[in-house]
Amino acid sequence: MTSTRQIVRKTAAALLAAGALAVVAAPAAAQGRDPAYAAARANGTIGEKMDGYLGFVGSPSPTLKQLVDDLNIRRKASYADRARSQGVTIEEFAFTQGCLLISRTVAGEKYQAPDGSWQTRGAGPARVDPRCPSAG
């Protein structure tokens, strides 16, 4: 009787732990990323800048540079569309997007702090520009 109860308790604990891990390991935005892009984010070669685009922390390989340039071009196209429909400048929209993207970085990823320096996201919240709307 006691052993059954213990097994149930252990299984429940294991399930909870697995669920928590899954949430940490797979944030919503991570799905659909190119594996090379995901790897570069994870190892800190690239990071999220304040202006809403990706930046290089060190000097990238030609392949990675091409990949990131392409992503930034596609980002800009999406910003342009949405900025137009909202009646704001591309820079304003991109800046807001940057606030969100920096807030959404996960531990170990790089982001640009308000002073322009590259920071590694830790367990706590990211340091965002004071003009950023508090990410909800």
Next chain:
Amino acid sequence: MNCAKWKARLTLGIRDANTAPTMDKGVGMAHGGWFGAVGAGTVAPLFLAATGCVNVNAPAEPIVIELNVNIKQEVLYRLVDSANENIEENPEIF
């Protein structure tokens, strides 16, 4: 005298651009003119008036006037929903 006055104002303009790049202050200084400048305690114009026409060399460094893009916070708040939606709809680029 005319020459000295012109130089003095030019000097002020440069000082102003370097120390206070905002539009408001620039305009205020221009209206203050000669007496405003003296009143502000600037020594340079007095010196120039006493010695007559003095050549003022342009600084080697270009005068940079920072025009910060004025991003209003209320605008940013309005954009958050659209920005979140953008991430959901284009997960591969974020």
